[in-house]
Amino acid sequence: MNDFASAAMLRLVAHGLRHQGHAPPPPVAARHGLVALDDKRALLAGLWPSIGPAGLARIGDAIRELPEEPTLRALVLATDPWDLLARWQRLERFVHARHRTRVEALGPGRVRLQHLSLSPGQRPTAAEDVLVFGLLVALCERVAGRPVQARPAGGRHWLRRDGQWRDGPWPESLHTWEL
Numbered sequence: 323m324n325d326f327a328s329a330a331m332l333r334l335v336a337h338g339l340r341h342q343g344h345a346p347p348p349p350v351a352a353r354h355g356l357v358a359l360d361d362k363r364a365l366l367a368g369l370w371p372s373i374g375p376a377g378l379a380r381i382g383d384a385i386r387e388l389p390e391e392p393t394l395r396a397l398v399l400a401t402d403p404w405d406l407l408a409r410w411q412r413l414e415r416f417v418h419a420r421h422r423t424r425v426e427a428l429g430p431g432r433v434r435l436q437h438l439s440l441s442p443g444q445r446p447t448a449a450e451d452v453l454v455f456g457l458l459v460a461l462c463e464r465v466a467g468r469p470v471q472a473r474p475a476g477g478r479h480w481l482r483r484d485g486q487w488r489d490g491p492w493p494e495s496l497h498t499w500e501l
Contacts, residue, residue, distance in 0.1 A: 325358065325359035325360065325420055326356040326357065326358060326359055326417075327356065327357055327358075327359050327362040327417070327421075328355065328356065328357070328393070328417040329350075329352035329355050329356060329357050330355070330391055330393045330394075330417070331362070331453070331457075332349070332350055332352075332357055332362060332365065333391070334381060334382075334384065334385070334388065334391075334457065335365065335366075335369075335381055335453070336349070337384045337387075337388055337389075338380065338381030338382070338383070338384035339369075339373075339381065340384075341380075341381075341383070341384040341387060342373070342377060342380055342381075342384075344372075344373060344377075347365055347368065347369075350362065350365060355417070356417065359420060362450075363447055363449075363450065366378070366447065366449035366450060366453060367447065367449060369449065370448075370449045374489070374490070374492075375448070375449075375452045375490075375492045375496065376481075376487045376488065376489045376490065376492070378449055378452040378453050378456060379452050379453075379455065379456030379459075379481070379482070379487045380456065380487050381453060381456055381457070382453070382455075382456035382457035382458070382459060382460035382461070383456070383460050383487075384460075385398075385457070385460050385461065385464065386460075386464070393413065393417075396409065396413070397409050397410065397413070397461055398461065398464055398465060400465050401465075402465060402466065403433075403462040403465055403466050403470075405465075406458075406461055406462060406465045407423070407425045407433070407435075407458070407462075408425075410423060410458065410461070411423060411425065420439050420440050420441055420444065421437060421438065421439055421440070421446050421450070421454075422437075422438050422439075422440060423435055423436065423437055423438070423454065423458070424436040424438055428500065432500065432501070433500070433501050434475060434498060434499070434500050434501075435455065435458065435498070435499045435500075435501065436475075436497060436498040436499075437450065437451045437454055437455070437497050437498075438497075445497065446497065448494070448496045448497075451496040451497045452496055455472065455496075455499045456487070458501075459472045459482055459501065462501065463485065469482075469483070469484055469485040470482065470501050471483050471501065472499055472500070472501045473499065473500055474492075474493050474495060474496055474498065474499055474500075475495075475498035475499060475500050477493060477500075
């Protein structure tokens with residue numbers, strides 16, 4: 323499996339869908355804790371029309387009720403959001419063949435996150451971007467113990483405010499976010 327993603331992420335997707343009252347799709351075949359990237363992309367593409375970007379972002383909120391998951395435990399033991407993001411970047415190197423998150427400090431308590439591909443011309447899909455950023459926001463809130471505001475870079479309105487995702491409208495470009 324050359325292009326792969328974490329099976330733990332797809333377990334989170336199923337849990338997050340149930341948390342929102344949606345039936346999860348059938349499980350995707352996993353091998354050694356990994357799933358084919360195309361299978362993950364197909365699953366997310368199928369969800370986009372029915373739950374939209376806000377529904378995908380809300381999947382991350384389900385980490386509060388997620389059954390014990392070793393990967394999650396390693397992330398939430400972070401001392402602060404900066405430590406969490408560094409742990410996330412290390413994890414990406416081990417459980418994802420192609421995608422990475424670039425972290426850029428913008429000032430005290432502000433960060434820009436960009437979801438990138440190591441393969442030229444193979445940018446993550448909008449659904450993948452939203453899923454990752456929704457999870458990272460939820461993890462930052464859990465580690466920081468307070469709500470985080472989030473918006474696509476350059477956006478005028480926070481799509482996450484007071485611990486809630488706004489339903490819309492959402493911009494087309496979702497691969498770079500400000501928190």
